[in-house]
Amino acid sequence: AQSVTQLDSQVPVFEEAPVELRCNYSSSVSVYLFWYVQYPNQGLQLLLKYLSGSTLVKGINGFEAEFNKSQTSFHLRKPSVHISDTAEYFCAVTPLNTNAGKSTFGDGTTLTVKP
């Protein structure tokens, strides 16, 4: 079984400031890791994913995340946020050797970017 903990339920930040959204996971098997963004009244959009290889992965909209196997973490970062980044962000894991899907999600972090 897998579980995902997003350590901050809400993160307020000023425009052009850096931000980090924290995600820890627990799993008895190896997993793939994902970050999704959800804008109001919309579905989820994939920001980035870690499948293998370099532990620093880059995604869309200037976001990046670093996989730390020893700390079982996958924190999301952006060096300079914009008002348009205001949204809900979800960290998710999926066991290896399964079809895409069957993901376990955290409860989300609300990022609010203030002018």
Next chain:
Amino acid sequence: ETGVTQSPTHLIKTRGQQVTLRCSSQSGHNTVSWYQQALGQGPQFIFQYYREEENGRGNFPPRFSGLQFPNYSSELNVNALELDDSALYLCASSLAGTSAYEQYFGPGTRLTVT
């Protein structure tokens, strides 16, 4: 390329009733996963369909059932609705067997049970 679509967008039902939600997968995708997202929570995996058969199920009772059709579209059926079934229901499509390992979400159906 057509994205994932869901219908209806909103639905209001009474406790005890039955509901059917529909999902059209992205062109070329053969796998559909359904998720329930309660207010203020992350999506929870309900089940997945691959080649018209259930291919994994989360911790949901049997009154949640589904179908996948030959064109890979899918339905989610919920019987004997309860108030706690009120949520956003998301479907996601993907292509099994690729290295991309991505799923694409539809906009969801908002179900309210009164």
